[in-house]
Amino acid sequence: MDRYDAVLVGAGIMSSTLASLLHALDPEMRLLLVERLEAPALESSAAVNNAGTGHAANCELNYTPQQADGTVSTDKALGINAAFERSLEFWASLAEQGLLDPGSFLHQVPHLSFVWGHDDVAFLQQRHRQLSALPAFAAMQWSTDAGEIGDWMPLVMQGRRPDQPLAATRIERGLDLDFGSLTRALLLPLQTAGALEVMYGSSVQGLRRELTESMTCCDWQLELRGPSGRRRVQAPFVFLGAGGGALPLLQSSGIPQAAAYAGFPVSGQWLVCGEPDLVERHHAKVYGKAKVGAPPMSVPHLDTRWIDGKRSLLFGPYAGFSSKFLKTGSLLDLPRSVRPTNLLPMLQVGVHNLPLVKYLINQLRQSEADRMEALRAFLPEANPEHWSLSVAGQRVQIIKRTPDGGRLQMGTEVVSSSDGSLAALLGASPGASTSVQIMVEVLERCFASKLATQAWQERLHQLIPSYRQDLNSDAELLMRTRERSDALLGLAV
Secondary structure, three states, X not given: OEEOOEEEEOOOHHHHHHHHHHHHHOOOOOEEEEOOOOOOOOOOOOHHHOOOEOOOOOOOHHHOOEOOOOOEOOHHHHHHHHHHHHHHHHHHHHHHOOOOOHHHOEEEOOEEEEXXXXXXXXXXXXXXXXXXXXXXXXXXXXXOOHHHHHHHOHHHHOOOOOOXXXXXXEEXXXXXXXXXXXXXXXXXXXXXXXXXXXXXXXXXXXXXXOOOXXXXXOOEEEEEEEOOEEEEEEEOOEEEOOHHHHHXXXXXXXXXXXXXXXXXXXXXXXXXXXXXXXXXXXXXXXXXXXXXXXOHHHOOEEXXXXXXXXXXXXXXXXXXXXXXXXXXXXXXXXXXXXXXXOHHHHHHHHHHOHHHHHHHHHHHOOOHHHHHXXXXXXXXXXXXXXXXXXXXXXXEEEEEEEOOEEEXXXXXXXXXXOOXXXXXXXXXXXXXXXXXXXXXXXXXXXXXXXXXXXHHHHHHHHHOOOOOOOHHHOHHHHHHHHHHHHHHHOOOO
């Protein structure tokens, strides 16, 4: 039986980031990556399967929920912004070493929020008032002037009613990211160096460990099935970064922590435009405000995108429901995930989130005309001949058992065994954008003793100079961090 220092399941942005970090911290580590499809980044990390937004809370209104007193909560926005800066720091360090070409996956695109109607204009103004007072968002512009907004996004303003109350904010330092290209770029130098073995077309058929209270008695044993047949491997550490496929694997591990979780899958679709004239006239990611009862992942937005090197426009997402946990998964994924420990939380979530259920039903019933009507709220003169429907990826939202019952939990969460020998990532957005911060959390939980050594500390600070420092409480540190990242990544300031 072959032994590795770590086995990573799922060849997406999370596993590639963790593999890159582990190799940088200890080049002698022997790593194995297992992927059920024939190449990396074909599920959630594929450019067409996600929004491609460098989530920094610049424009995503769901990260600043309105409170009872009319103000907005900024805590989540600040946390996501700082986490994204960590990603930029890490990518910049790899670029400095010649291990990444930023131009292959990163494009600068202004991030805008756009609303209409008196109530939403008042909300956006309050959001701008609070965020622009913080160093992280000090560059945020605000406007209610139709002419100025038209300069920012001419297509969006073309044909719009002159009497419509509207407002927009803009941050120029926004990014579009091809996470598929980034994933492949992270894996390539590891494979070239011989530090990472990759098994494509292979699935995990068994994941077990002789259980003791401390879970420290032996390595994890994985039974793999691939093109060349079955293979058994072992490792002291396993990471489950298989997107929606992480939950069934986590459940099969037998660790007690898995019992608290279930999954709620949500599918998505985009309207895509490749019309050259229209594509050239829009250079922005424009986020609106989600409808009441709609899940955060359904916030409508009109985006400039680069997919496999080709520029286009995407609008959506249009949400839907499928029982699959992966785009290439099985309709039995959801029923197979039901356990006695998570059935009640799943039912409670269904009862307590009836607006969400109603929203998804209505999304499933949408016609082409309905989708165009939603698009025309952003592009009043949109022509259906210029737009085609594209299926996006699957997202499995977290259902977590709590003392107060089942709770639908947006975002991402690291679940790990008590001894740190196994970790899994559950959830969705803003996962990819904050992948470095999330994988640092995995290191802190699962490699705590090694991370405490001087060698690992020095290497991690070289990769992420601001590690363990608070970017939101030190404006000068934030400025220096951004200047370094921008210079190494070739971003305009």
